[in-house]
Amino acid sequence: MISVTNVLQKAKFLELVRRKWTISLILTAAILAIYFGFVLVLAFGKQLLMAKIGAHMTLGILVGLGVILAAWVLTGIYVVWANTSYDKAVSEILAEEQE
Amino acid sequence: MQPFSTTIGQPNALSITLFFAFVALTLVITYFAAKRSKTASDFYAAGRSVTGFQNGLALAGDYMSAASFLGIAGLVSLKGYDGLIYSIGFLVGWPIVLFLIAEPLRNLGKYTFADVVAYRLRQKPVRIAASVGSLTTVAFYLIAQMVGSGSLVKLMFGLPYELAVIIVGAIMIAYVLFGGMLATTWVQIIKAVLLLSGATVMVFLVLAHFGFNPGRMFSAAAARYGDGVLAPGGLVANPLDAVSLGIALMFGTAGLPHILMRFYTVPDAKAARKSVFYATGLIGYFYILTFIIGFGAMVLVGQDIITRIDKGGNMAALLLAEATGGTVFLGFIAAVAFATILAVVAGLTLAGATTFAHDLYVNVFAAGRATETQEIKVAKRATLALGVLAIGLGIAFKGQNVAFMVGLAFAIAASANFPALLMSILWQRFSTFGATLSIATGALTATTLIILSPTVWVDVLGNPSAIFAWKNPALISMPAAFLAGWLGSLLRPEEEAEKKFAMLKVRNYLSVGAE
Numbered sequence: 235m236i237s238v239t240n241v242l243q244k245a246k247f248l249e250l251v252r253r254k255w256t257i258s259l260i261l262t263a264a265i266l267a268i269y270f271g272f273v274l275v276l277a278f279g280k281q282l283l284m285a286k287i288g289a290h291m292t293l294g295i296l297v298g299l300g301v302i303l304a305a306w307v308l309t310g311i312y313v314v315w316a317n318t319s320y321d322k323a324v325s326e327i328l329a330e331e332q333e
Numbered sequence: 334m335q336p337f338s339t340t341i342g343q344p345n346a347l348s349i350t351l352f353f354a355f356v357a358l359t360l361v362i363t364y365f366a367a368k369r370s371k372t373a374s375d376f377y378a379a380g381r382s383v384t385g386f387q388n389g390l391a392l393a394g395d396y397m398s399a400a401s402f403l404g405i406a407g408l409v410s411l412k413g414y415d416g417l418i419y420s421i422g423f424l425v426g427w428p429i430v431l432f433l434i435a436e437p438l439r440n441l442g443k444y445t446f447a448d449v450v451a452y453r454l455r456q457k458p459v460r461i462a463a464s465v466g467s468l469t470t471v472a473f474y475l476i477a478q479m480v481g482s483g484s485l486v487k488l489m490f491g492l493p494y495e496l497a498v499i500i501v502g503a504i505m506i507a508y509v510l511f512g513g514m515l516a517t518t519w520v521q522i523i524k525a526v527l528l529l530s531g532a533t534v535m536v537f538l539v540l541a542h543f544g545f546n547p548g549r550m551f552s553a554a555a556a557r558y559g560d561g562v563l564a565p566g567g568l569v570a571n572p573l574d575a576v577s578l579g580i581a582l583m584f585g586t587a588g589l590p591h592i593l594m595r596f597y598t599v600p601d602a603k604a605a606r607k608s609v610f611y612a613t614g615l616i617g618y619f620y621i622l623t624f625i626i627g628f629g630a631m632v633l634v635g636q637d638i639i640t641r642i643d644k645g646g647n648m649a650a651l652l653l654a655e656a657t658g659g660t661v662f663l664g665f666i667a668a669v670a671f672a673t674i675l676a677v678v679a680g681l682t683l684a685g686a687t688t689f690a691h692d693l694y695v696n697v698f699a700a701g702r703a704t705e706t707q708e709i710k711v712a713k714r715a716t717l718a719l720g721v722l723a724i725g726l727g728i729a730f731k732g733q734n735v736a737f738m739v740g741l742a743f744a745i746a747a748s749a750n751f752p753a754l755l756m757s758i759l760w761q762r763f764s765t766f767g768a769t770l771s772i773a774t775g776a777l778t779a780t781t782l783i784i785l786s787p788t789v790w791v792d793v794l795g796n797p798s799a800i801f802a803w804k805n806p807a808l809i810s811m812p813a814a815f816l817a818g819w820l821g822s823l824l825r826p827e828e829e830a831e832k833k834f835a836m837l838k839v840r841n842y843l844s845v846g847a848e
Contacts, residue, residue, distance in 0.1 A: 236845060238835050251842055258432040265428040266583075269421070273579055276418060276565045277572035284564040290548025292563040298417045298624075301425070302617040306610075308428045313610045316436075321603065324843050 236331040246330075250323045257315055261308050268304050272297065340660055341642060341651055342491045347664030348671075349490070355523075355672045356504055362519045366512035373705045374848075376513035376712055377444040377687050378597040381848075383518055385604040389611020392595050394521030395680045396423070396586075396612070397528055397619050399673040400481050400739070405620070406653075407646025409627020410639050413554065413562025416627050418569070420620035422579055426586025427616065431609040434587045434751075437758045439596045439605040440840055440847040446593045446750060447692045450757045453833040454765040456701065460692045462772040466749035467590040467692070469776060470742050471685040472726075474589075475678060477738040479727030482674040488648055489667045498727040505679045506720035509686065510713055514598060517679045524669075524676040529615065531669045532622040535650070538657035539629035547625065553632045562631065574803040578740070581807035585743030588750030591684035602844050629653050682719050689715035737788040740805055744783060748775030748810035756818050758841065761834040767822030775814030782806030 241247050275282060275297075283294030374380055383391065401423065409416030442448035447463035479498055486497035508516045543549040554562050569575040586592065596605045630639060630649035633656050642648045651670070655663040690712035695703045703711075749772045756763045756771065783789055785801035840846045 236839070238839050241839050241843070242835050247842070251838070254842065262429060262432045265425055265432075269425040269583065270576060270579060272421070273569065273575050274572065276569040277575060280565050284560070288548065290546075290552040292414075292551075294414055294564050295417070295551070298414070298421060299621060301421050302620060305425050305428050306614045306617050309431050309610045309613045312428075312431055313606055316606055317603070328843060328845070 236328070241327065241331060244327065244330075246323065246327050250320070250327065253323075254320060257312065261312055265305060265308055268301055272301050339642065339652060339655055340663065341648055341655065341667075342488060344490050344492070345660065345664045345667060347661055348667040349664075351665060351668035352671050355527075355668060356675075359516070359520045359523065359672075359675075360504075360507065362523075363508050363512035363516040366516035366519065370511075370513045370515055373444070373691075373708050373712075375515065376709050377594070377683075377691065379513070379515040379518050381598060381600050382515075383598040383604075385599060385607030386611050387518070387522055388595055388599050388604065388608035389615060390525045391518045391521040391598070392592065392608060392612035393615040393619065394525035394528075394676055395591055395595065396616055397525065397673065398478060398481075398677045399485055399670050400478070402528065402532070402619075402623060402673060403485065403647045403650050403670060404645075405623045406626045406630065406650040407639070407643075407648070409624055410630040410634070410649035411636055411646045412566060413558070413628070413631065414564055415566050417620075417624050418565065420623065422582040423586075424613070424617055424620055425579075426583045427609060427613040429583055430587045430592070431606060431613075433755060434593070434758075435596055435605045435609050436602040437841050438593060438754075439599070439602045440844050441758070441837065442597065443848050444594065444597055444687055444691050446588075446590060446754055447688070450753050450768055451696070452757065452837055453830040454757070454763075454768055454827070456696045458765055458769045460696045462769040463750070463753070464688050464692045464697075466588075466745065466753075466772045466776055467688040468685060469780075470588070470746045470750065471590055471681050471688070473738040473745070474591075474742040475681045475685070475723050476726050476730055477735045477742070478674065478678050478681065479723050480730045480733065480735045482678070483727055483731065485647065485674065486671060488643055489651065489670065494731055495728050498724055501674055501678060502720055502724035502727065505675055505682060505723075506717060508675075508679045509683045509716045509720070514594075514683060517676075517683050518595075518598060520676045520679055524672045525615065527669045528673055529619060529622075531666050532619065532626065535654055535657060535662075535666065536622050536625045536629070538662075539625060539633065539653065542629075542633060542657070550625070550628055550632060554628050558631065558636065562628075571803070573808065574805065577803050577808035578805040580811055581740065581743045581747045581805045583747075584751045584807070584811060585745075585747035588746030588754065589742070590688065590746075590750070591680045593750075594684050594687060601847070623650075626650050626653060629657070633657065678723065682716060682723065685719045686712050686715040689719075734793050737783065737793065740788065741780070741783050744779040744805055744807050744810060745776055747807045748779040748814045749773075750775075752811060752814040752818055756815070756822075758837075760822070761831050762822050762826060763818065764822040764825055764827035764830055766825035766827075767818045767820070770821035771814045771818030774817035775810055778810035778813045779806050782810060 451459040630653040654666040787799040
């Protein structure tokens with residue numbers, strides 16, 4: 235059984251929580267910036283998206299698909315970070331507590 | 334112009350056979366799920382036996398409704414690029430779910446998001462408030478789905494509206510009542526696989542017409558309907574309104590009870606996080622497919638024919654299926670669309686029944702003293718009652734304009750459910766009074782502003798001009814809910830809740846003691 239007060243005072247635990255929210259908030263800010271940036275361009279810079287890329291494509295279509303891809307890539311970044319760095323730190327803290 | 338004929342709207346023997354095959358298969362699964370479903374954890378959370386990838390498919394299944402498949406493809410076929418803007422809004426909520434909600438939800442709760450909000454707080458007031466948020470979200474979403482399903486089935490097969498609603502309701506009740514979450518999850522998974530593969534085949538058939546060069550398809554569309562279809566049109570007319578809708582879609586996803594409930598079906602937080610990655614990829618892929626399907630329909634079927642069958646364009650994907658793969662493929666896609674409707678309403682009904690049984694009955698009326706057998710009994714009765722109610726409401730709202738209800742469901746989810754959930758995880762001083770005030774403020778502000786907005790005040794009630802100018806209120810109602818939660822917690826602080834925050838942190842970040 236681990237002691238709650240003990241864990242909460244550990245530098246490692248505090249560092250873990252701090253890193254988790256740093257990563258989460260940076261990624262949240264990134265998806266907010268990408269999506270609302272897209273909405274603002276739609277509202278104020280439509281002409282930009284009408285630009286032709288090659289013979290058949292418009293910039294708008296590529297940007298739209300890019301937003302979809304970016305959303306997925308960001309979740310991938312989080313999962314890779316959590317699966318490696320975060321989970322490792324958690325098991326280290328728990329191992330130390332059990333000693 | 335060449336003469337045009339379609340078999341849409343007539344009972345198609347193949348699609349009816351395929352549909353019954355789907356129903357038979359899912360009922361067999363329900364039968365086996367029923368044998369394995371004994372405990373409350375089985376009924377609400379599939380015994381926490383679902384893997385990350387399976388849950389990713391099931392989450393995608395819950396999200397890819399017939400309305401989003403047929404509706405977005407139709408929107409793209411008539412408006413072109415604007416349809417893509419719309420679907421992107423629905424996708425970007427998923428990263429938010431992952432970064433802020435998924436893991437704490439899994440670690441801190443048991444079956445519902447109210448478990449998390451009520452973790453440190455006084456059960457009764459918080460559970461009642463959270464149930465109101467949960468049930469209103471589910472109710473509006475469910476009515477929109479039932480009304481949509483009645484009209485779609487009528488359009489697809491020529492079945493009478495009422496009969497279609499009753500068939501959908503009855504089969505959905507069977508899944509949830511007998512098979513609980515395990516059956517509902519497998520129905521979602523099968524439906525997601527069918528829908529994704531059906532749409533993939535359709536995109537393949539469409540692109541084959543253009544030498545597998547999507548650019549040539551866009552050129553053909555622009556040549557026929559003007560360059561406007563390849564660029565944003567009138568969807569973002571009012572920037573603040575567009576941002577407000579964006580807020581509702583983004584944060585609403587993180588407050589939809591039937592989505593949040595899925596995170597309890599996996600064994601741990603690690604599987605929960607993986608499932609969002611899979612779901613985001615699958616849903617993103619699906620929206621890219623519907624974009625191509627929409628353009629394919631615009632070029633290969635033609636807007637005049639699409640609007641002749643249905644003014645809103647809802648039959649575009651089916652017309653395209655017929656144009657590219659004949660009656661056989663049309664039958665397959667129509668059966669998949671019907672299966673999609675069933676799966677989504679089953680997920681919603683289960684979420685509603687869980688709120689009734691787990692949040693209201695066990696934690697409010699029985700004050701935590703109910704046995705598990707009693708709880709499951711109540712959950713099953715609630716399923717039956719909700720199913721019958723869904724059929725009744727589906728019939729009562731026949732022919733009504735219910736398009737605003739999905740927007741309303743998302744606005745309430747973003748304003749009533751999400752702020753309370755986030756504050757309960759992050760803020761030590763969040764109190765019972767703050768939580769109830771936040772949920773009540775979010776739900777009331779969102780609902781009131783939607784009623785006063787153009788979508789209800791003008792489109793439904795027929796008034797000449799709206800009192801509240803935006804179509805979506807989330808830009809006001811979500812900050813209002815955060816503010817109410819903050820003020821309420823400062824006005825009535827709760828020492829007990831602040832003390833319990835230590836335990837919450839250990840359980841949240843280290844998964845210690847998670848169920």
